[in-house]
Amino acid sequence: MSDDHDESADAAPGTDAHRAGEWWIYADYQLLADGLTEGLDETELARRLGRTIDAVRSRLPWLVDPDAAVPSTQALDWLRAAFDDDEHYNWPGALREHHARKNRPYFDHRADRALHQAWDARQPMPQLVAALGIDDDLVIAQHLMALGLAGTALEIAGWLGTVPGGRLERRVRLMRERAGTAVWILVADGLATGRHISVHDTQDDAQQAVTELLQQHRHPDTTVSQLTWTIAERMLGCGATGPTWHDKLLPLQAYPGD
Incomplete structure (x- = not known):
């Protein structure tokens, strides 16, 4: 998951950008890759994902081989050619590498499945941090919300707890202090x-x-x-x-x- 939101406000005619502003998760990129394989254009991709066209354009480069040095404006054409040449083009590897180079945490489908299981089992947050190898409990909390497992940081802290001294603990303490006003x-x-x-x-x-x-x-x-x-x-x-x-x-x- 990138720590960027879909900031685009305007949808193209015929699109329903009901998910504009939501975090992007692995399942979104999977839909994007599937659509590229099917030959969908930007408007059709936006409609399938419930996003704006600008949001789709901003995410296409994340699937491009980072060593290819492709301008963002050419990402769609490059990806179409890549999928035409190899239907098994390794876009997850490209996505992972982009996250690594930008020093951003990466949640693939296995991590998302682990988070679902951890939530159902009420696995304590310190254990979840260790299992995922991500030392920022607030980032994990944000991804739990992106997956639709929780609505607020307070809910997550109440269900899984926090890492002592972690960012989630500080965020929750601030939220509780402000809640009084x-x-x-x-x-x-x-x-x-x-x-x-x-x-x-x-x-x-x-x-x-x-x-x-x-x-x-x-x-x-x-x-x-x-x-x-x-x-x-x-x-x-x-x-x-x-x-x-x-x-x-x-x-x-x-x-x-x-």
Whole structure:
């Protein structure tokens, strides 16, 4: 896994970049390689991975032989030729070497499988660090989240523990300290009464407020067909940084006869 996110914001027409911003894991690169073998173009690759075209373009060079010195703009053509010449082209070896040269931890399919097993068995983090040979428990925690095994560092620390003095332990301690200042802000639009803004102690309280708004308000204008809401967790001193949830609820009920 690279420690880069898919930063691209815009999807090409016809693509559904629902995974934009997520970490790239081995399974993503496998899909990329499979698509190249099938002769898919960039738009089709982006659609298959749920990514943006720019994100796909940024990852193609990671599969190129690092000794080939291929410009990133030519990575797609180079890889197509490589797969045409050898359907068993060793892209995992290229991916591993790119990570090694950039001094970044590498998680292949075996490491991902080991992480799944460790999570199910609740293997202590110090043992997991030793087994993987990766001495940064925060990097392992980030990859566990990328695999969808956990949602937060706090959850991982509670389930597997931390390495004493490690980065995960420090991150969790900071999160717990900041949690005391966290509030959940609800913003809802599309109501008969106009924009709603409220502050809540917990996310559940904010979500309950959305339910209550739907029960209390009906819109007199039948052209207003949806309620949009945002719940943002924010902490004092952290500015705009924090988890944010969005949704649209269809439809809003109109007053009878209007």
